[in-house]
Amino acid sequence: MKTLEYEYDEQSTAADNRSTKKATTSFPGEIIEEILSRLPAKSILRFRSVSKPWLSLISTPSFTKLHFTRATAAHRTALFISAYNFSTGKRHFLSAPHDGGPVTHLMTLDHPCFASIAAQHLNGLVCFTYHTWSSHAHAFLVNPSTHKSFKLPSPGSSMFYLFGFDESRNEHKILSIRKLFKPLAIEIMILSMTNYSWRKIDTEPPAFSWDGYHTKDGVCVNSVVYLMLESYDILAFDFRTEKFSLINTPQDVLARADAVKNNPYIIKINGCLGVCCHDFVDDINEMYIWILQNYENRIWIKETITFPEPWRGSGFDFSMDSINTDEIIISSSKFSKNVMTIPVYNRKSRCFRSLHFTPGHQFPLSRTLMFDKIGCYVESMLPL
Template identity: 50%
Template sequence: MTLDNPNYIHFSDPVHLNGLVFFTCTNWAYGKYNQYVLNPTTRKIFELPHPASLTDRGHGPHCYLFGFDESRNEHKILMVRRLLFLPKVDIMIFSMTNYSWRKIDCECPVAFRWYTLYGDIYGSVCVNSVVYVMLRGSVDILAFDFTTEKFSMIGTLPGFVPRELTTRYTLDGKPLYNGNKAVLIKINGCIGVVCHDNVLLSNEMHIWRLQDNENRVWVREVITLPKPCVELDHPYPLNVSNMDEIILSSGKVSGNVICLPIYNKKSKRCKVLRFTLGDGFLSPETVEFKQIKCYAESIMPL
């Protein structure tokens, strides 16, 4: 699938929900922001219309979060845009049912700073009509409920302390950087926060799962990765294929073959899937694998 406008210089990590994929494209030099929802099964793509006032010069950075409102059985996009020279933001929701934007008036969480919502926010996860996003520069999680249209905050995880990428070490002569950037995933019907700190040294990956959202009860699980899996690349979880399997990242391409490690929590073993790049890719040198995730086919129209 090819986009009409080739002048984008930044693509957000795509978010998949119920057979639809959402992502944003930006060109900072020209101040262009475009959002797309696509259905890879039907090969249809839909470009979101801009709100009437979006082109006003008084607006700053934008953030878009893709979610599903189970009470109304519809996909929605939350947009937060900061107003320049004013200590406030615009908050709008786009409905994939009536294809229109509407502005909402809701209070932000106490002590929340909107600037932490922009930049590298490491993706979002939607569970039970609530979209979660880990904020930039912290391990706090912002939640927005599409049913009640209210924000909330989930505090720092117990026992998890973020650290900058300052420690350098080598493995088999390869320079690597040690850090514990947190990654949000959906696991067993809950949100999970994964820390891959020291995974190349200890082969351990820590997963915190929010078992009880109302009472903020977190359960930690430690996964010990087999060494052959770790040697593939610097692994961190991309997705959960089912209740027991976790897809790990791998950017390694050998010839025209890409390797994808998948860890099974029951068997405590790691299998490797190998995919051969077809004619759709010019050559492995021209391809950057941003994300590999499970996809549920759907004929949902756009």
């Protein structure tokens, strides 16, 4: 059985012997792996420097997969927060514990067209994109747990990217959609994180205007990535079959969208595709979620969230993300005295609770700062 060793210093208790002697203890590698796989990512990052055998173990794909599986089962989640400073023109990315506390600064990007982004969270990774004035999309991949980031190689003037996971091949992939003008056509390409190279695919997209896609984030559910269109239909692309399809949203969503002039958007909730829609009317203060519980038969289930205070002046944004099967986090720009408050809704109890985050001296809050993307992720040691 393979063993892993660690060393420690043992002070001699003999009165006449003040020297330090080293003792070496060995444990089976399987036991070390079991222990480490149950620890938070922050601890594992420190333990990589214990010894070369530990570093080798932690760096293996099998350990990365085991750790993520354990983190998912234990609901060991955290929050990925994006903030834009209008006075400096810089965008900041932060991570924070899912139950509140101090935030950790991950990275800062400086770009004049960085006021609006799309962020997609999947298996502990975050893929965020931004558009330049020429409407070209640029994408970064971030692992908030390891504090690592990677700029994706550009396939050209992409309109947007969709981040997904192919369960049949056990690999993350990114879909690029480009609009070509000479000749007029749509080019579909896929990047695999196995080799980080783009591959053009020959597939026929649904017939609709590619100029009319929604700017909200895409989501991936069961190897299928979804994007809300301007018509409020949902574009679906299956990474397993590499085929497109179109899903109609419930008629109730369309009627409500036309009535209150808002924009429904999609989220992933409890392993299912969901569509959110809200009312601006102060005396209603409700948000509605339609959950696609039966994909084959297109069966949607509606839920209603009632807020304890009016939307106007509350500091609530209209974007949501699912922390786990029961709770939904709601973006908020509400902060005072250097403390940011974020509401969390429990679908079982139908009650709200508040999370409080303290940026501190590392990242002080400012009135020119806007928090526009708050999503959850499961801790992952996946390398980029």
